[in-house]
């Protein structure tokens with residue numbers, strides 16, 4: 001099993017637990033890894049035989065941009081569910097980074113891995 005990845009997808013959104021965070025937009029950085037078998041596409045050289053990461057990026061960016069979650073955990077869970085539901089991948093790893101949320105830290109956030117077989 002191979003992996004298609006997408007790193008540092010930056011999206012402006014409403015996210016946070018403090019009142020002042022509900023009134024502004026902040027930038028989150030999203031990293032995705034998705035299970036894929038790339039052999040058919042490598043043999044055909046045809047985009048129709050693989051997961052088009054551009055479509056995933058566009059869908060995730062629109063979803064996160066329209067969201068207003070309190071926690072990065074909720075955002076990560078919903079992104080994973082969206083990808084599993086709408087794209088035929090067996091598993092997905094989602095990392096949501098909230099740069100600048102913690103003074104003195106480069107970034108902070110959560111990383112989760114979910115699969116189609118999770119209950």
Ligand SMILES: Nc1nc2c(c(=O)[nH]1)N=C([C@H](O)[C@@H](O)CO)CN2
Pocket residue numbers: 015016017018021070071072073098101
């Ligand atoms: N586990 C979490 N802890 C915290 C979160 C979060 O989303 N998950 N969020 C905050 C604040 O919104 C912070 O990011 C900004 O001050 C604090 N802790």
